[in-house]
Amino acid sequence: MTGKHHRLHHRERMGPFGETHFEPGAGFVGPRMFGPPFGGGRGRRRRGDVRLALLLALEEEPRNGYQLMQMIEERSGGRWRPSPGSVYPALAQLEDQGFVRSVERDGQKLYELTDAGREHLAERPEHPAPWEDVDPAAQSIAGVRKLVGQVAAAAMQVAQVADEPQLKRASEVLTEARRSLYRILAEDGDR
16 A cells, blocks of 8 residues: 555545444454543643642552552542653652662662652641542543443444344434434523
8 A cells, every 4th residue: 555545545434533443344443532622531630730740649558669550540530640751750859858769679670659758648737649539520420421432332233243134223322312412402401
């Protein structure tokens, strides 16, 4: 394939938001159908949130960078996973400040909290850990996003295997769902 033809072929396989694609006979491919702005991402936080999360995680036990990212993602219920581009510079800064130090154990580079890091945490005002700071509206949005993904997956499955009458019914259901959602927005807020 030529470069231009390859790009066109690839674009034809991409979903409407550029991430999910469908291949003949392969079924639904890709866990994320919606990119920004609808699907968001793994959640961005302020630099101070990343630093605090790292300190709190290291207060429990020494961890490597990957383990820190995993732990924060688990504690946030998957809503936030700091990227390596935010974790490693924050760890370097915390190390420069003397709050953490890197140690070599079993061939792994781990980070651990220093006494100065423990004192720093003890002095901080009582606030929830950054992974606990969850806006109820954000949880509702996450629930809607999950449902949309499930509906999209079901619709694509129907599109791949349904006959013409089934496709027509699926199209009617989806059209009515879209209209119903817009009617919600048109309602008065006090209902």
